[in-house]
Amino acid sequence: MNPADEDVDRMPEPALPKALGDELRRLYASPIPVPRAVDERVLAEARRRLARAEARPRLVRWVGRVSATVAAAAAVLLALRILPQQPQALPPGPQIARVRAEDLDGNGRVDILDAFLLARRLRGPEPCDRSFDVTGDGVVDGKDVDRVAGAAVEVPADWTRDR
């Protein structure tokens, strides 16, 4: 509620001019005389109901705060659920230019020629450069050739999704 509205609510009711009050009382006077005790009971009941009605906005405000909290939590959960599902920028294929240990010829792509290069070096008389140890086991051998060849034919994740 606007604070200005609350100030207005707290202001006392303006008093009617006496003449107008008398005229209204005369106009709406009950033809049957009502005892004062009945009047007071009616007034007390009216005040009780009014107090209950005034208490309601607090409950509504409380419900609003709880709803807002729940809505915010739901929005966070929703975001957490949706964000990981956003499609990642997948490479168009394994032949994308990237720096990889398996790219032995340094042409920006990993293909069977990298494995072939290593296999020919292994068969040659000169010792292989340690940079060809792609498995990291301290030796350059057939396992490195297999690792490079395996990387060359590795399919992107979107190729293995069910259609």
Place this chain on the structure above:
Amino acid sequence: MKRSPQALVACLLLVLALRALLETAPHVAAQDPGTPVAAAARFGAVNVFVDAGTQPLAAYQFELAAERGRVQIVGVEGGEHAAFHEAPYYDPRALQHGRILIAAFSTAAELPRGKTRVARVHLRIEGDARPELVVKLRVAATADGKEVTATAQVVEEERK
């Protein structure tokens, strides 16, 4: 009844959030019990040929993909020449799917020249429609590792 605008906005947000949550949930389609679970499947194979002309073929890499039909690649064999008789390299994760990269090299002294079958690919085909597979040669090289111009062809194996 008087309601605060904050409560109404909060309720609206909650409803929208729940609705979006339900829309993103995976839908489970009700299956008609009268519909068949899967179409009839058969097995077949295709042969892949590489032709490097007069150059000896020492290495190749190609991509094979089913362009039409419900096709799953279920196995890969080597080729006809001794240099490529062993099963080539491929990613096992590509099996049961319709697209694969296949590659091999040979350091043997004797290498094939001209058109040679380098691989046989076994398939599981659903339905009666004839599958259409497309091969794209990514690279071919001769004995010294230099790239050569070559062509690749995929041929469906005759049913026995």
